[in-house]
Amino acid sequence: MKQFLTFITILIVIVSFSTVGYAQKAAETKPAEQKSAEALSEGxxxxxxxxxxxxxxxxxTITGKAPAGRDVYIEVWSEKTVRAARLDSDPDPRTGKRPYIFYMTDEMPGFYKLILPEKYKSVLExxxxxxxxxxxxxxxxxxxxxxxxxYxxxxxxxxxxxxxxxSIIGSRGTKLEPMDEKENKRRSMQLLKAxxxxxxxxxxxxxxxxxxxSFKASVELPSNVAPGKYFVVAKVDKDIKSEPVVIENVVSFPNVYLPNAGRTVNIFWPFLLTLAITTFGVVMGAGGGFILNPVLVMLGLPHTVVAGSVMPTVLFSQATGIYNYSKIKFISWKLGITLGLAMAVGGFIGPKLTELITLEQYKFLFGWVLIILAALMFWQTTPKYxxxxxxxxxxxxxxxxxxxEAAKKKSEGGK
Structure with a gap:
């Protein structure tokens, strides 16, 4: 009897261990669909x-699965950041006063896309x-x-x-207190648009x-985006979201990334354009910047970066132009220095004003300057002129x- 009880006890222990082992193995070999269902049930x-x-x-192409019956949204953004700025000069609806508050960040992603469910296409329209x-x-x-x-x-x-x-004295103004989370979010949307x-x-x-x-979407990264990492996250709300998926974008020569512009450009095109434009500009007594500016803006570069980047190019063209014009005695140094002093003052004020205006305002002002100059030059070719x-x-x-003759007579009289 004692031997029989011992046998039964051993048998129970063996069966128990076998059951536990089988359960563990079954858990480890769950079908992917079952794991997915459990993950979704956990949000x-x-x-x-x-x-x-x-x-x-x-x-x-982005695919995935979220809890059924819920709207899904996908955020895609770049690791590299750029500067974004906006001057709030819109009249206050209540007081009618213009606030003149300048908002700026250096943390705006160089690329950002929020992919909405297709049923919201009408909202975009x-x-x-x-x-x-x-x-x-x-x-x-x-x-x-x-x-x-x-993000x-x-x-x-x-x-x-x-x-x-x-702006005239080279300052952005008085720095204000940090905004609360809600206001920061609202202003970030305005900076996105800017x-x-x-x-x-x-x-x-x-x-x-x-x-x-189940969901599916696609996103196109333009050829001029920054190199580096891009993050993709699917969300239902702020708590239910996927882990970020990382995508690496590689850029190779002759494409070059311009950090302050947040763009990648084929460096040969600006070189060839600048060569042609500067040759023409120096003939007209300028550095070619007045032609180069709108051309680079048309290529998609921010107007603030274009305005700043063209300045050193003018320095190079003007230096060689000064050398050659001085050799053929076409320079009036008194006039040149007088104009240079005025340009130095304008060059100090200009960059800050450029930072405050929008691309549309920049195009409007620059366009009118070119129109006036063109009209004056055309007028100088008319028969009347x-x-x-x-x-x-x-x-x-x-x-x-x-x-x-008077000088000659005076000279002869002195003799």
Missing amino acids: KIEIKVDKNQLSGGGKI EEKAKGKKWSVSEIIKKSGADTVYG PAKIKIDRYQTTLWA RFRSIGAIFSSNLKIEENG LEKNKKEQAILKEFKKRAE
Whole structure:
């Protein structure tokens, strides 16, 4: 009897260990679908991309699965950041006063895209119909994306109470206290618009969601985006989101990344354009910057960076131009130094004013300057002007002749 009980006890122990081992093995070999279902039940989102590395931008297809019956949103942003700035000079609806507060951040992602479910395509179309008055905050509000708008909302934004006088003396103004989280988020949306300027550069609505929660979308990284890491996150709300998927974008020569512009450019094109434009500009007595500026802006570079980058190019062209013009005795140093002093003062004021104006204002002002210059130069080719110029030249010639004769007589009288 004792032996029988011992046998039963050993048998029970063996069966118990076998059951535990089988359960552990079964848990380890659960089908992927079952694991996915458990993850979704815990409020997690699965996400995949079709490629983890790009060369000079390209298209990425994003797939995944989220809790069924919920809207899904996808954020894509770059690791590299750029500066974004905006001057708030809009009248206050209550007081009518203009605040003149300058907002600036150096943490704006060089690339940012918020992909909305395709059912919100009409929201984007409605905002596009508003023209320049479209609003990032309105799109986010109407598409239900307020809780998933994440990365830009966290960037550090400085603000300054500015004045025209502050710009003249080379200051942004008085730095104000940091904003609270809600206000920082609102201002980040305005800076997004100031930086990227178009709805299509910030939003897309190609995210297809199935009834079971499966989703698919795509995003195009332009060829001029920055090298480095890009992060992709799918969200249902601020708590239910996927782990970031990292994509690496590689840029190779002759493409060169310009950090302060947040753009990659083929360096040969600016070189060839500058060579042609400077040759023409020096012939006209200029450095070519007045032609180079709008051309570079048309290539998609920020107007602030263009204005600053063209300055050293003018230095090079002017230096060689000065050397050659001095050899052929075409320089009036007194006039040149006088004009140079005025340009030094203007060069001090200009950069701060450039920082405060928008691209549209920059184009408007620059365009009118070019139109006025072109009109003056065209007027100087008209028959009326040429006839008037001939008379003036004849008068000057006669005056010079009489002056020389008077000087000659005076010299002879002295002898």
